[in-house]
Amino acid sequence: MKIKSELSKIIETALTTANINADEIVISDATKPEFGDYQYNGVMKLAKILKQNPRQIAMNVVEHIDITGMVAKVEVAGPGFINIWLNDNWLATQTTAILEDSRVGVGKVEKPQRVVVDYSGPNMAKQMHVGHLRSSIIGDTLATLLEFLGDEVIRQNHIGDWGTQFGMLIAHLEELGTDGNTQELKDLEVFYKNAKVRFDESEEFANKARDYVVKIQSGDAHCLKLWQSFIDASLGHCEEVYEQLNVNLKKEDVRAESFYNDQLPQVIETLKEKGISTNSNGAECVFLGDDETPIIVQKSDGGFLYATTDLAALNFRDKELKADRICYVVDARQAQHFKQVFTIAKQAGMVKEEVALEHIGFGTMMDKGGKPFKTRDGGTVKLVDLLNEAVVRAKETIKEREAHSDEALDALAKSIGIGAVKYADLSISRESNYIFNLEKMISFEGNTSLYMQYAYARIQSILRKHNAEVSGEIIVGDAIEHRLALMLLKFEDTLSKSAKEATPHTITSYLYDLVTVFMKFYELNPILRDDVDEATKMSRLQLATLTGNVIKKGLEILGIDVVDKI
């Protein structure tokens, strides 16, 4: 239910009949229950333009608002706020209407776009570390969300599989045996370290490594084969992590750096032709605005850089993938880089002017002391280790409570442990750095996944206990049911906002609010007690069912499982 746009229409009609012009009508949530459900604050701005008393205008508008349908009451407050209360019967009808809806009342966007979401982007030379977590799950949430809302999403995993380090790696691989199944590949960190040792200790090896870099790039069959087997092994590691994280990235979503390799000379040609780049100190450079430091697109030795690859990718995504919107889910520290690359791409006509280019930046994960996340001995924390630990912790916690079969316990621990890590990450506004604290994540209190999962399990428990058909209409009988019904209907507005701004935390805080309201409802209004009449019981069961459905759908978009029993 698009409540806000419905209310906008009502206000617009009122303004028109009152002979007032307003360009954009913004409805916001009421800040407090006493102020109603929603408010319109635009009158104060209009007053300035019309040079009239804002309260007077507000009174005038209020008189023309239709209060026969969705709106029950309107009031002027303060300097000219218009407070709006929704009608209980309307809330009841609307919630009843979506009881059987698999989309829980969420419609599809009117104008679907073709959106490229670039996320995860691990480096094949290394094990995935915690830094990749954010890109993977924020990107995946965005992709799932846009898809659910009706956009056509093209996932792109821009993996790092190209560059000088691969010469060293495949030379090392060759020494170990060319089958690519060597034991050492099980841990890329170790493999990399050993390769580096060989590179430093042997001049012969180092020369071979440099030679192999050139050979891969020129398409030497032997080296390409080595390279490919290395990439396959490394990508295999990533896929295990995606599987565990419930991240929907497949092999066919991979469009690696190497894919753009043969398009790089053309990028330089285009930049030269359009007079965008110039030669400076032997390197091909783009100077933007008054900046003194250029963006280098080709090194003096002829080699290309990551800006070049990104330009080629932008070109490809516009020309071949025909995207309307391109989202890069990449660390916020690369903000300037993307700003520059986007500017160049548009100037050079590699991307059409109307295509939206967005850098979806995110902050860094810190340890408890507020420093960048490292292991005790100062190394990088592997993502696999971290996730495994979360699952182990989750298992310990739930084991204390109730007896489960080993199989059920493992599945439960995975859903809860992984869910906790993902939820904690997604619930923080993405641009800020955040402090990683596993104990807090697996807590049952506060804004955590477990609190949501618990609420869901509780609802399922009620339904099991009832153990009969649930039918009939929702009745909104008191203030708490009013709030709950309204929260349920706000789901669509929440998702739209989250999609527009690419902010997963909009969804988590909504879910938290929803569950909080549900818990209050549940405390105040008994459902299955004997003294509750049949119609009320059914209505409350329906409200509980619908709440469960929304929690499930919300968590599903975040890639987090619900469980029927904890």
Added chain:
RNA sequence: GCGCUUGUGGCUCAAUUGGAUAGAGCAUCAGACUUCGGAUCUGAGGGUUAGAGGUUCGAGUCCUCUCAGGCGUACCA
């Protein structure tokens, strides 16, 4: 040096993009139960939104300066 960015109770985070008395959760203290799953709910204390000016009906949010942190800054990605 220049540029970008951040600063909100003891701690971790919000604040619908300029709206009403800045909200939550931890932690602390005080309550509720013959539990529809207490892994819950109710309440209290705790804030000059880093500091100082400015813009206006109205500022955590916009502008200027100061202080403190983070990041980037010519051939890594």
